[in-house]
């Protein structure tokens with residue numbers, strides 16, 4: 117199969133309705149690659165977590181800023197970048213610890229980054245207080261053979 121490449125970038129207002137929008141954009145982009153149900157669910161969950169964080173933490177649910185999402189397909193490799201220009205993260209290492217949340221009053225469980233880490237293959241977070249946050253995730257998906265068979269490694 118030829119090396120499929122595609123890129124999509126969107127900006128959307130930081131409102132919770134747009135979590136579904138972001139998930140659907142990524143899912144639609146992945147369709148030509150015939151991802152498995154699990155692969156699709158994993159990537160959609162990771163996207164949801166990153167976008168929710170931008171909305172809830174980056175912009176404190178004030179619907180004041182824009183979230184940017186870039187999705188790139190390069191053959192089997194899916195790269196998703198979610199960024200905001202919100203409050204940023206003071207201590208990235210602490211923020212990425214399982215169960216750490218700065219908003220326990222909102223009943224957040226502090227598992228967003230852990231899910232992104234578990235469901236994707238790589239996760240990197242860059243952030244600066246007062247400037248914003250960039251979350252980059254990648255995952256290789258297993259392309260089926262043209263006859264629908266999953267290739268043996």
Ligand SMILES: Nc1ncnc2c1ncn2[C@@H]1O[C@H](COP(=O)(O)OP(=O)(O)OP(=O)(O)O)[C@@H](O)[C@H]1O
Pocket residue numbers: 165169170171173174175200202203204205211212216217218219223224225226227228229230249
């Ligand atoms: N885009 C962001 N801007 C500012 N702070 C962020 C951002 N993303 C994450 N954080 C910080 O990192 C912490 C951990 O994020 P994580 O997604 O793991 O947990 P959570 O969002 O608090 O809870 P959950 O995702 O389980 O609902 C957040 O509580 C917040 O302090």
Ligand SMILES: [Mg+2]
Pocket residue numbers: 165168169224227228229
């Ligand atoms: Mg979260």
